[in-house]
Amino acid sequence: MLQKGRHYDPTDLFLHRGDTITLVNGDDSAIHHAFIEADRFAFDAGDQEPGKQATLTLKEPGDFIIQCGIHPKMKLTIHVH
Incomplete structure (x- = not known):
């Protein structure tokens, strides 16, 4: 999962329960802050400097929806089956 140019790539992801994804900040200078707020669980990667990674097991x-706390328009929808 790439975070670059204030976008997630891809923007939709279909996964299976138990899968792990890695969020990579691919920007040269921008900091990102990926998080999920859901009824069943929460995830917060904290501030990710350029080149840093965070992992999430679903x-x-x-x-x-994974959002960015710094760039509110950045959204990635994850469908877990």
Whole structure:
């Protein structure tokens, strides 16, 4: 999962429960802050400097949105089955 140019790439992801994804800040100078707020669990990668990575293991089925706390228009929808 790439965070670059104030976008996630891709913007939709279909995964299986138990899959792990890695969020990579591919920008040269921008900091990102990926997080999920959901009823069943929460995830917060904290501030990610350029080149830094964060991992997330998806243990709950459902649809979740990863957002960026710094760039509110950045969104990635994850569909976990």
